Structure formats: structure tokens, C-alpha cells
Amino acid sequence: MNKEINPDDVLKDLRYLKLLARNFPNIAAASTEIINLEAILNLPKGTEHFLADLHGEYKAFQHVLRNASGAIKRKVKEIFGETLGMKEQKELCTLIYYPELKLDLVKQSTAAEDLEDWYFITLNRLVMVCRNVSSKYTRSKVRKALPSDFSYIIQELLHESSIDTNKQAYVEVIVRTIISTDRADEFIISICNLIQQLAIDTLHILGDVFDRGPSPDKIMDILCDYHNFDVQWGNHDILWMGAAAGNDCCIANVIRIALRYGNQAVLEDGYGINMLPLATFAIETYADDPCSMFMPKVNRSETDMSEKTMHMIAQWHKAISIIQFKLEAATIKRRPDFDMNDRLLMHHIDFDRKVFVLDGKEYEMTDTNFPTVDPKNPYALTPEEQDIVTKLHNSFISSEKLQKHMTCLFRNGCIYAVTNSNLLFHASVPLNADGSLKEIEICGTKYKGKDLLHKAGHMIREAYFGPAGSAEHEFALDYVWYLWCGKNSPAFDKDKMATFERYFLKDKATHKEIKGFYYMLRDNEAVCDMLLDEFEVKGVHRHIINGHVPVKTIKGESPIKANGKMMVIDGGFSKAYQPETGIAGYTLVFHSRGFQLVQHEPFTSITKAVAEGQDIKSTTQLVEMSSKRMMVKDTDLGRVLEQQVDDLQKLLYAFHNGYIKEKDSGSSLIRLKS
Numbered sequence: 001m002n003k004e005i006n007p008d009d010v011l012k013d014l015r016y017l018k019l020l021a022r023n024f025p026n027i028a029a030a031s032t033e034i035i036n037l038e039a040i041l042n043l044p045k046g047t048e049h050f051l052a053d054l055h056g057e058y059k060a061f062q063h064v065l066r067n068a069s070g071a072i073k074r075k076v077k078e079i080f081g082e083t084l085g086m087k088e089q090k091e092l093c094t095l096i097y098y099p100e101l102k103l104d105l106v107k108q109s110t111a112a113e114d115l116e117d118w119y120f121i122t123l124n125r126l127v128m129v130c131r132n133v134s135s136k137y138t139r140s141k142v143r144k145a146l147p148s149d150f151s152y153i154i155q156e157l158l159h160e161s162s163i164d165t166n167k168q169a170y171v172e173v174i175v176r177t178i179i180s181t182d183r184a185d186e187f188i189i190s191i192c193n194l195i196q197q198l199a200i201d202t203l204h205i206l207g208d209v210f211d212r213g214p215s216p217d218k219i220m221d222i223l224c225d226y227h228n229f230d231v232q233w234g235n236h237d238i239l240w241m242g243a244a245a246g247n248d249c250c251i252a253n254v255i256r257i258a259l260r261y262g263n264q265a266v267l268e269d270g271y272g273i274n275m276l277p278l279a280t281f282a283i284e285t286y287a288d289d290p291c292s293m294f295m296p297k298v299n300r301s302e303t304d305m306s307e308k309t310m311h312m313i314a315q316w317h318k319a320i321s322i323i324q325f326k327l328e329a330a331t332i333k334r335r336p337d338f339d340m341n342d343r344l345l346m347h348h349i350d351f352d353r354k355v356f357v358l359d360g361k362e363y364e365m366t367d368t369n370f371p372t373v374d375p376k377n378p379y380a381l382t383p384e385e386q387d388i389v390t391k392l393h394n395s396f397i398s399s400e401k402l403q404k405h406m407t408c409l410f411r412n413g414c415i416y417a418v419t420n421s422n423l424l425f426h427a428s429v430p431l432n433a434d435g436s437l438k439e440i441e442i443c444g445t446k447y448k449g450k451d452l453l454h455k456a457g458h459m460i461r462e463a464y465f466g467p468a469g470s471a472e473h474e475f476a477l478d479y480v481w482y483l484w485c486g487k488n489s490p491a492f493d494k495d496k497m498a499t500f501e502r503y504f505l506k507d508k509a510t511h512k513e514i515k516g517f518y519y520m521l522r523d524n525e526a527v528c529d530m531l532l533d534e535f536e537v538k539g540v541h542r543h544i545i546n547g548h549v550p551v552k553t554i555k556g557e558s559p560i561k562a563n564g565k566m567m568v569i570d571g572g573f574s575k576a577y578q579p580e581t582g583i584a585g586y587t588l589v590f591h592s593r594g595f596q597l598v599q600h601e602p603f604t605s606i607t608k609a610v611a612e613g614q615d616i617k618s619t620t621q622l623v624e625m626s627s628k629r630m631m632v633k634d635t636d637l638g639r640v641l642e643q644q645v646d647d648l649q650k651l652l653y654a655f656h657n658g659y660i661k662e663k664d665s666g667s668s669l670i671r672l673k674s
Contacts (some may be wrong), residue, residue: 056213206233
């Protein structure tokens with residue numbers, strides 16, 4: 001044993017060591033596991049990918065996963081750069097990204113007598129790529145990722161080299177037999193999917209899967225089946241979590257945003273939400289209303305919506321917006337501690353003169369048709385509106401798919417995370433003007449910094465999982481909505497959400513939302529160090545990684561701030577933000593050599609990607625590279641494994657010195673980690 005063991009430590013931990021001996025019942029079993037763990041500690045760390053603010057852009061997101069943010073293309077170039085032309089490299093990459101679709105095209109365009117040769121060459125090339133991307137993992141980890149149908153065959157091909165003259169015939173027979181038994185297509189699909197999986201060891205999503213884009217449900221389908229991911233909830237995710245928990249303000253906001261971007265299909269087809277009651281009410285109530293401020297924000301050149309359909313959506317949109325303002329008013333009045341009375345705006349409308357009057361100043365309005373608003377009691381729901389709210393509420397809480405996706409977010413997510421010397425959260429840690437942590441009062445207790453984020457995360461879980469009807473649950477349910485739009489919310493942190501102003505007031509100065517001090521101070525290295533200390537982030541090279549606020553790359557803004565301590569990676573995955581950012585998203589890649597920032601151009605289409613080999617054009621920027629390769633032992637996992645090695649060393653001591661009696665291991669040995 002390399003490490004000197006203190007007998008007192010063994011005696012102190014004897015109860016735990018006896019439990020450990022159930023898995024490692026003798027010296028041979030414990031020694032084998034120590035050897036296994038020590039070997040793992042000296043492998044290069046796995047590659048982590050960080051993405052933020054996906055906002056329902058499923059097609060671009062799934063392509064970035066398939067091409068591993070350009071990593072697979074780089075691997076293919078490294079392996080075949082001297083032997084294959086650019087066209088052949090592109091064809092191989094496209095096959096790896098979309099194996100089923102590319103196989104169909106190849107079989108249509110390749111003569112039958114040439115297809116066997118194509119299979120043979122392609123299978124060998126894919127094995128070479130797979131061997132490369134799997135090289136930093138243990139055989140055990142790779143084996144667990146293998147598709148069951150081809151597990152043995154892939155293992156043999158990965159670990160037997162055709163360069164070895166003694167193995168050439170063996171490897172060739174395996175490949176030829178795959179082809180002759182008509183299993184080549186299935187094998188190619190399996191190994192391509194394996195390459196995609198091994199190229200990304202861990203995926204971090206820094207919030208806002210939902211809203212704006214058309215298919216957040218499809219993104220969630222991918223994530224719920226993904227091999228290793230975590231998510232730091234953004235304010236849009238929290239909004240959907242609140243809606244799934246039954247908060248009516250959140251439900252109204254979710255519907256309003258979907259209609260604002262013409263994405264009603266995600267509600268009806270994606271989650272089975274019954275929109276008929278709202279649609280019927282809206283069409284009748286706003287029959288003669290042009291609803292011009294509520295027309296969906298869609299690219300006319302990319303949509304097949306007719307003018308009639310767009311006007312119908314605008315009617316739904318206006319109806320749910322008015323309902324939302326009324327529901328939010330009830331919450332604001334019920335929770336004076338939210339300090340949101342400035343968001344009670346409808347009573348400032350002069351319905352006779354059709355102007356908005358605030359603090360003695362008059363504002364011209366864009367829309368003055370309010371058939372469901374009683375000037376004497378503007379925040380009261382009509383009976384018809386209340387009926388719609390009830391039906392929508394029931395539809396949301398009974399949506400099986402929505403609840404499945406929210407459960408996935410809870411199981412794999414939190415409001416912040418610390419991993420490998422990186423502090424991850426979506427938006428903000430509220431600060432004062434001097435850069436100190438801002439105290440926020442919740443239920444009579446003040447919180448700041450790490451404690452505030454802990455409390456916010458607890459409230460979200462209480463809203464979803466807490467016992468219905470209790471005072472704690474009811475407050476938490478309201479607080480989830482506050483996290484969406486409250487000025488002291490760490491998921492939002494602006495002075496207001498100016499939804500009413502954007503819809504109804506012509507003066508654009510009223511639309512401005514003033515960001516909290518965090519956004520003004522995050523370029524200050526001392527402030528970043530203070531936050532990293534607050535969250536107990538250790539390491540020589542440590543960082544804060546955020547999303548939430550789009551980086552205006554087109555105007556020269558850099559995503560790297562505070563001398564490299566802060567990285568903001570909202571680069572505009574959402575098409576709605578791409579004119580503002582000038583690009584179509586970032587991926588931050590953290591591999592064993594350091595950090596690289598990958599900047600993406602807009603994705604065209606899967607059809608062009610497959611037929612023409614069009615990949616997302618990405619440029620890579622070195623952020624922080626190390627002369628010394630980072631190994632597993634340098635990571636959080638490494639520290640866990642080192643502790644396991646220490647425990648096993650103590651167990652060996654206990655066996656050697658008779659504190660614990662050895663037993664036969666039998667066939668039920670369970671490994672701690674592989």
C-alpha cells in the first residue's frame with residue numbers, strides 16, 4: 001500500500017468499512033478496484049459542453065449535439081486529413097451526424113455492385129473515428145455506452161488493429177460478415193450514434209430551454225434521454241415549471257409567449273393543451289378588433305400562415321394578455337411583500353379619453369379596445385375569463401408529457417451548480433451598487449448570495465412537490481411567478497418586465513427594462529472573485545458561466561469578461577435574437593487542454609445538411625489553454641475517486657490486520673465507479 005494508514009482512522013471508520021466490505025469482500029477485490037480507480041484518475045478528463053438559452057430552437061440544438069459543436073469534423077480532419085479530400089471528409093461527417101438519412105441517399109445513388117465496397121470502406125473509417133473519440137475513456141465506460149446488439153463486435157473492432165498483420169484477416173472477416181448478413185445499415189447507425197455520444201462526455205444547459213422557438217418539447221425529449229446532462233434553470237424554464245405546478249399567472253404567460261411567436265402548436269400538439277375555450281372566447285370577443293399589436297412575431301418569408309390565421313392568433317394573444325394582467329394583479333395585491341404595485345397599470349387607463357395617465361403625465365396608447373375590462377374594477381375577471389382560466393389550469397396540470405418534462409428538469413437541474421471550478425447559473429446574483437451582495441427578504445428572513453439561490457431553488461421545488469393547500473405551498477407557488485419577473489429575482493434581476501407597456505404604450509421609453517447592478521459589475525474581476533468565494537468555488541483557474549443576456553457580438557461585445565473570470569454564452573440560439581447578436585449561438589467547450597468558445601452561424605436545414613453536406617459554420621476562439629493536460633484526478637470526479645481509493649486502502653488495512661474477516665467474492669462484485 002502506497003499510503004500510510006493510521007490505525008485510529010480505521011477503527012473510527014470501521015462501521016463504514018464493514019459496509020464497504022459487502023461490495024469488496026476480500027483483499028483481491030479491494031486491490032482490483034484500487035488499480036481500476038488509479039487508472040481512471042490518470043485518464044484525460046472528459047469533454048464538457050456548455051450551452052445557454054436554447055429557446056425552443058430544436059433543429060439547431062440537435063445539430064450542434066450531432067456534430068459536437070464541430071469537434072467531430074475536427075477529429076475526421078485529424079485522422080483523414082492526409083488521405084481523404086474535403087468532399088470525402090464532409091460525406092463521412094454527414095453520415096456520422098445523420099446516419100439514417102445519409103444511408104438512404106447513398107443507397108439511392110450507388111450502384112448495387114459498388115455498395116459492398118462502400119460499406120467496407122465506410123465501416124473501417126467509422127471504426128477509426130470511434131477508436132479516436134473513445135480513447136480517453138475506460139473500456140468499461142465505453143462498453144456501457146455500446147448498443148446491445150453490436151456490443152461484442154464493436155469492442156473487438158475498437159481494440160483490435162487492422163495494422164497488426166496477425167489481426168488483419170480477423171478484422172476484415174468481422175467487417176465482411178457484417179455486410180454479408182445485411183446488418184451494415186444497423187451497424188453504421190449504431191456506431192455513428194456512439195461517436196456522437198462519446199464526443200460529448202457531459203452537457204451543461206445554462207437555462208431557458210423554453211419559449212420563443214417552436215420546439216422546446218423536442219429539445220426536452222432529447223435531454224430526457226441524454227446520457228449525461230444537467231440544467232441550471234432559467235426564468236423561462238421556471239415559468240413553465242410554475243405553469244406545470246398550477247400557477248395561473250405562469251400558465252397565462254406561457255400561453256401568451258407561445259402565441260406572441262406563433263408557436264401555439266407546442267401547446268396543442270406538443271403538450272396536448274386544450275386551447276379551444278380560449279380560441280372560441282377570443283374570436284367572439286375580439287371579432288371586429290384588428291389586434292394589430294398582437295400579431296405573431298414570425299418571419300413572413302418562412303411561415304405558411306395565412307393572414308386569417310395570423311389574425312386569429314392575434315385575437316387569442318390579446319385575450320390571454322388581458323387575462324394575464326388581471327391574474328397578476330390579484331397576486332400582487334395578495335403578496336404586498338413582492339413590492340410590485342408599480343406593475344398594477346390598468347387602473348391608470350382613462351377609458352373615456354383613451355389615454356394612459358401615470359404620475360400626471362399622459363401617454364398615447366396603441367390600443368384602446370378593452371371589451372372585458374370594467375373601468376370601475378379593471379382587474380376583475382369576467383365569468384367567461386374565469387371559466388377559461390379554470391379549463392386551462394386543468395389542462396396544464398393534467399398534461400402527462402408536460403409533467404414528464406418538468407420531472408426531468410427537477411431530477412437533472414437546479415438553480416445553480418459548481419463543477420470543476422466553474423460556477424454555473426442562468427442570470428444573476430443580485431448585487432448592490434458597490435458590488436456587495438444584495439439582501440432580499442423572503443417570508444421575513446433576509447437572504448443573499450448563495451443562500452438566496454438556495455432559497456429560490458427550494459421554493460421552486462416546494463411549489464411543485466409541496467403539499468397542496470398549505471400556506472408554505474401557496475406562497476411558493478406565487479413566488480415561482482415572482483422569480484419569472486420580480487425585480488429582486490436572481491433569475492431575472494431587472495426593475496420590471498414591461499409587457500403591458502410594449503403592448504399598449506407608444507412611448508418606447510416606457511418599454512425600457514433597467515438591469516440590476518450584477519449586469520453592470522460582472523466585468524469587474526474583483527466582483528467575480530467575491531462571487532466565486534461566496535459559492536466556495538476552488539481552483540487556480542475558476543470561472544462564472546452565465547447566459548440570459550444576449551451578447552451583442554455584431555457590435556463588438558465580447559462574451560469573455562473580467563479578465564477571463566466571466567463567460568457569458570447567450571449568443572442567440574433564438575432566431576428572435578440573432579439580428580441583435582449577429583450570430584446563432586455559442587458552445588463553450590471544456591476539454592483536457594482547456595477552454596474553447598465555438599461561435600455558430602445560423603443552421604440552414606437538415607435536408608441541406610444531408611444532401612449537400614452543409615454543416616453549421618462555426619469558428620473557434622481559444623479562451624484559456626493549459627500547457628499541462630487536465631486529467632480525471634484534477635476534476636471533481638477525481639476527488640471523489642481519490643476518496644474512494646483512500647477508503648479502499650483502509651479496507652485493505654482492516655483485512656490485513658484482522659479487523660474485518662475476508663469472504664469469498666463469488667460472482668456479485670459491485671464496482672464503486674467505472
